[in-house]
Amino acid sequence: MQRQFEEGTTLDRFIFETTKTHADATGQFATLLRQVGLASRLVSARVNRAGLAGMLGATGEKNVQGELVQKLDIYANDAFKHALEHPGVCAAIVSEEDEGPTLPPERFHSGRYVFCMDPLDGSSNIDVNATIGTIFAIFRRRSPEGTPATPEDILQPGTEVMAAGYVVYGSGTVLVLAVDGQVNGFTLDPVVGEFFLSHPDIRLAPSAKTYSVNEGYSYSWDPRLRAHIDGLKRSGDGWRARYIGSLVADFHRNLIKGGVFLYPATQENPEGKLRLLYEAFPLAFVVEAAGGAASNGSQRILDVAPSSLHARTPLFIGNAEDVADIEAALR
Ligand code: AHM
Ligand code: MG
Numbered sequence: 001m002q003r004q005f006e007e008g009t010t011l012d013r014f015i016f017e018t019t020k021t022h023a024d025a026t027g028q029f030a031t032l033l034r035q036v037g038l039a040s041r042l043v044s045a046r047v048n049r050a051g052l053a054g055m056l057g058a059t060g061e062k063n064v065q066g067e068l069v070q071k072l073d074i075y076a077n078d079a080f081k082h083a084l085e086h087p088g089v090c091a092a093i094v095s096e097e098d099e100g101p102t103l104p105p106e107r108f109h110s111g112r113y114v115f116c117m118d119p120l121d122g123s124s125n126i127d128v129n130a131t132i133g134t135i136f137a138i139f140r141r142r143s144p145e146g147t148p149a150t151p152e153d154i155l156q157p158g159t160e161v162m163a164a165g166y167v168v169y170g171s172g173t174v175l176v177l178a179v180d181g182q183v184n185g186f187t188l189d190p191v192v193g194e195f196f197l198s199h200p201d202i203r204l205a206p207s208a209k210t211y212s213v214n215e216g217y218s219y220s221w222d223p224r225l226r227a228h229i230d231g232l233k234r235s236g237d238g239w240r241a242r243y244i245g246s247l248v249a250d251f252h253r254n255l256i257k258g259g260v261f262l263y264p265a266t267q268e269n270p271e272g273k274l275r276l277l278y279e280a281f282p283l284a285f286v287v288e289a290a291g292g293a294a295s296n297g298s299q300r301i302l303d304v305a306p307s308s309l310h311a312r313t314p315l316f317i318g319n320a321e322d323v324a325d326i327e328a329a330l331r
Helices: 011-019 028-048 071-085 123-128 215-220 223-234 247-257 276-289 320-330
Strands: 058-062 068-070 090-095 113-121 132-140 161-169 173-179 182-189 194-199 210-212 260-263 293-295 315-318
Touching: 011 028, 011 173, 011 182, 011 194, 028 071, 028 113, 028 132, 028 161, 028 173, 028 182, 028 194, 058 071, 068 071, 068 123, 071 090, 071 113, 071 123, 071 132, 090 276, 113 123, 113 247, 113 276, 123 132, 132 247, 132 276, 161 247, 161 276, 173 194, 173 247, 173 276, 182 276, 210 247, 215 223, 223 320, 247 260, 247 276, 247 315, 260 320, 276 293, 276 315, 293 320, 315 320
Parallel strands: 090 113, 210 260
Antiparallel strands: 058 068, 113 132, 132 161, 161 173, 173 182, 182 194, 260 315, 293 315
């Protein structure tokens, strides 16, 4: 049963009240969510001081995706891994920054959950103080806890996501959590260091007249998509474009104000750019819980089974009617 929480409820109380109704609760899920809150606060503090703490700029390294690694990427990756590997709640942590999964060291219990994350999404925006964020999906492992995680635990289809969310480090730090079919947003009060419920039970209208896409690549899209977007612009319905270039920030704006985000396939990148496990799955889970939809153009994102840890996918995500219209245009 869904519970309504009042604005001002602390994240801690929300986690306690939510997880106590889970029939087979061992406390691990609650601990996992609390540790996500802790890591988010650490990253938020570091992001806010980045210009002063020598944390701007690149490390000079490239990650497994061949992208330049920023100093804050490393900080965020370590902060989440450190928070999650010792309390005995995770069997594996998958990160955009790491080639393989991280299993907890043997001295710690191998727990019930697989945590998949983009520790710092939109990191090319760091040096210009634009909004960045952390995106995560949580799966229940399939093999028995206390044993090392198996590939079947780690590469599960989107239908097996049990909770997901993201944190935006923007003008304020907001943690959005989708659990038990409901989406709630918590804003960090940096003075007291606690998240408080600020956006209870977020719901998306069926349609909104905002689209978010990098139109610089439109020459290389499927011509049917180009025609569809041109049609919106010419419709006279007042469609507007908004694109920050930080998935988590674009998605968050569209979740709050309505809109559809597109990262289509191009001729150069037929799988698009965004990653299934830790970008598309989590946001698809959040958007569906808020009444929206997410598609790869022909299939519901959560129905996809990942072929590899860093598999990519085209992504169309936001208000349900707008996503359906894009699917129809591509059919
Ligand atoms: P990142 O995970 O390395 O930050 O890359 C993903 C980012 C997304 O946040 C954003 O939507 C996209 O890349 C922007 O790409 P582009 O510059 O091609 O529009
Ligand atoms: Mg990313």
